[in-house]
Amino acid sequence: DAKTTQPPSMDCAEGRAANLPCNHSTISGNEYVYWYRQIHSQGPQYIIHGLKNNETNEMASLIITEDRKSSTLILPHATLRDTAVYYCIVRVFGNEKLTFGTGTRLTIIP
Amino acid sequence: EAGVAQSPRYKIIEKRQSVAFWCNPISGHATLYWYQQILGQGPKLLIQFQNNGVVDDSQLPKDRFSAERLKGVDSTLKIQPAKLEDSAVYLCASSIRQGRGKTEAFFGQGTRLTVV
Numbered sequence: 001d002a003k004t005t006q007p008p009s010m011d012c013a014e015g016r017a018a019n020l021p022c023n024h025s026t027i028s029g030n031e032y033v034y035w036y037r038q039i040h041s042q043g044p045q046y047i048i049h050g051l052k053n054n055e056t057n058e059m060a061s062l063i064i065t066e067d068r069k070s071s072t073l074i075l076p077h078a079t080l081r082d083t084a085v086y087y088c089i090v091r092v093f094g095n096e097k098l099t100f101g102t103g104t105r106l107t108i109i110p
Numbered sequence: 111e112a113g114v115a116q117s118p119r120y121k122i123i124e125k126r127q128s129v130a131f132w133c134n135p136i137s138g139h140a141t142l143y144w145y146q147q148i149l150g151q152g153p154k155l156l157i158q159f160q161n162n163g164v165v166d167d168s169q170l171p172k173d174r175f176s177a178e179r180l181k182g183v184d185s186t187l188k189i190q191p192a193k194l195e196d197s198a199v200y201l202c203a204s205s206i207r208q209g210r211g212k213t214e215a216f217f218g219q220g221t222r223l224t225v226v
Contacts, residue, residue, distance in 0.1 A: 087152060
């Protein structure tokens with residue numbers, strides 16, 4: 001699976017949009033971008049995934065650049081409960097292996 | 111829908127003792143994972159099962175760690191003998207392949223192991 005690079009930490013004001021970047025410059029054509037988050041003392045939780053089109057669900061939006069070398073997870077209206085570590089993961093569909101990096105620690109500030 | 115169940119939630123043992131963790135995945139999930147998460151780090155995959163077969167155990171310290179998944183359902187992870195550096199949270203997860211390229215893994219609450 002391709003390697004990902006994320007900033008170690010970010011802050012965002014409550015109510016504002018949180019934009020979390022991820023670099024995956026060696027991604028292959030059959031690799032999906034997944035985002036998980038881990039709230040303190042809990043197991044990781046799936047947020048969203050995408051291949052090449054932008055995706056949106058009830059939790060977040062995922063913007064993937066046209067060359068697929070980077071992506072941004074957007075939490076449109078951040079709340080205090082969004083404080084967590086966010087992991088960007090690249091994986092081949094059909095390969096169930098899920099490899100976590102160090103992630104981005106997002107802190108929502110009141 | 112019941113989630114992934116793990117037990118115990120907490121365990122404190124002395125070094126060189128043995129310990130076992132238990133995981134009951136979501137019903138119907140063929141893939142089961144065990145992760146080790148050391149404080150301040152991301153989860154590290156120890157072993158991945160597909161039904162009752164091992165798919166990946168490349169990062170499992172096989173001299174002291176063992177895992178099995180009987181009948182493709184429940185799983186146990188054992189450490190014998192434990193070392194101080196094994197202090198971590200041990201997470202179990204299960205997943206099932208869905209449509210549109212989605213494979214969502216569901217995680218249990220984890221077992222926090224302290225080796226003293």
